[in-house]
Amino acid sequence: MKIALITGGSRGLGRNIALHLAQKGIDVILTYHSREAEAQNAVRQIGELGRKAVALQLDVAKHKSYPEFAGQVKKVLVESWQRDDFDYLVNNAGFGVWAPFMETTEEQFDQLVDVHLKAAFFLSQKLLPIMKNGGSIVNISSGLARFSLPGYSAYGSLKAAMDALSRYLAVELGGRQIRVNSLAPGAIETDFGGGVVRDNPEVNAGIAAQTALGRVGLPDDIGGAVAALLSEDSRWINGQRIEASGGIHL
Secondary structure, X not given: XXXXXEOOOOXXXXXXXXXXXXXXXXXXXXXXXXXXXXXXXHHHHHHHOOOOEEEEEOOOOOHHHHHHHHHHHHHHHHHHHOOOOEEEEEEOOOOOOOOOHHHOOHHHHHHHHHHHHHHHHHHHHHHHHHEEEEEEEEEEOOHHHOOOOOOOHHHHHHXXXXXXXXXXXXXXXXXXXXXXXXXXXXXXXXXHHHHHHHHOHHHHHHHHHOEOOOOOEOHHHHHHHHHXXXXXXXXOOOOOEEEEOOOEOO
């Protein structure tokens, strides 16, 4: 029995990843920030797929809470699965900030650092002692780490840093046979950024016109890609940045 821990797994791409993993026979521990009802709905959906899931509250920006959170994970593993370790970690929780470079504040920058780069770094550090050898980590990056659009200088730069972190972790964790990769979505129809890609027909059509496959991404495109990257079929893919964008800005 495989178990995956997904941060920000109660909604958006995180929930879709959780559902795809459940369809592959994988149980899930998912975290949520504040919307417990959404988290429990995701747990219910996973249960309907025949898999077990537990939701834990976590604000990934509060790094000093990580040791306590790791203790909660240990307790849940024993109580729900009679195990003392888990197999997969998906560092997914995050948010976006749109602001021109000259208008980006230090507060906005620091918030992005805390939720993206520091969270992926230090949460992985605290959870790795209870992660099974031979497991896998996927860090959710962004197409904006490769191509550049005005207003995303801070966000895109930090996602590029997550890509670099994935490579370093892949080297350092190789002795434990733990693979580490980044999965970089392109523009996806979710509520990210206020749902502009999903809800604004002009924006949607503009992105589709710049994408080789002629449409914007859907949550299922990302959930399926992460499930594939975690699977044994991808056992020789390590330290890589995989972009799932349909071929945008090629």
